[in-house]
Amino acid sequence: MITLHDKKYTCPVDVTLGFIGGKWKLLILSHLHWQEQSSYTRLKENLPGVSEKMLSQQLKELERDLLITKQVVSRKPYRVMYSLSGEGKSLAPLYEFVSEWGVRYLKKHGIDYIQDQHLYK
């Protein structure tokens, strides 16, 4: 058993899941992977179904865990940009693989995702 930040993990896989688990995190991260950077509103528009509560909550956790970076672009009109940090980018193979696996699965089942979707590359 591994103890980290007061939580218990059974193995390295479990540790990683602690960072990217949850309904929206991998979605947010891979969005930022394809888009490089994104504002709060853009993120919201590109993650169909996410509520603002969930979005800001998950963004806060991802920032706390150092997977993403939030930069305040301007203060007078308060504008913000989210992007992957170095740590977040180190998960890039995962975003790619998970996405490609999904695409392959859909193809195998005769669904052409390109026609239906509207965000990922």
Place this chain on the structure above:
Amino acid sequence: MITLHDKKYTCPVDVTLGFIGGKWKLLILSHLHWQEQSSYTRLKENLPGVSEKMLSQQLKELERDLLITKQVVSRKPYRVMYSLSGEGKSLAPLYEFVSEWGVRYLKKHGIDYIQDQHLYK
């Protein structure tokens, strides 16, 4: 929006998450990845903290989703073996990557997982 088996997905990443999401699935799958095959009891022993309810529930779903295979090894004394199916094996890079990322994270934070853990290679 992608519809598959009466559920809605926003993108390919979401589709993949539909199969491997949840607290125990990736743990079960990667266990089977390292161990090749495992009995119910062995699985239980090697996933610290899993309840029998969760274990059999998740195994059932993984089998339904064709990621694992259950073979009845003997009937007189009822014995069973779980292993990855072809589909399950196609996720192998993911098990490897997620595990290695966890190991790297732990090392970076000065935790030597080999001493603490008891299952993954």
Place this chain on the structure above:
DNA sequence: ACGGTTCCCTACTTTTTGGTAAGTTGTTGC
């Protein structure tokens, strides 16, 4: 015949997660 083991299932409760809806601050544009 009895305890132990394997391989589960089920009802119930708790915890966690997620959703709704509204409010807030500070802008810009008209």
Place this chain on the structure above:
DNA sequence: GCAACAACTTACCAAAAAGTAGGGAACCGT
């Protein structure tokens, strides 16, 4: 001055996921 927009926060509620605790069938060894 007022609506609109960006970037949130908060309180409250519902749903989903997970945990607890027990049962149960079939076998095996002694």
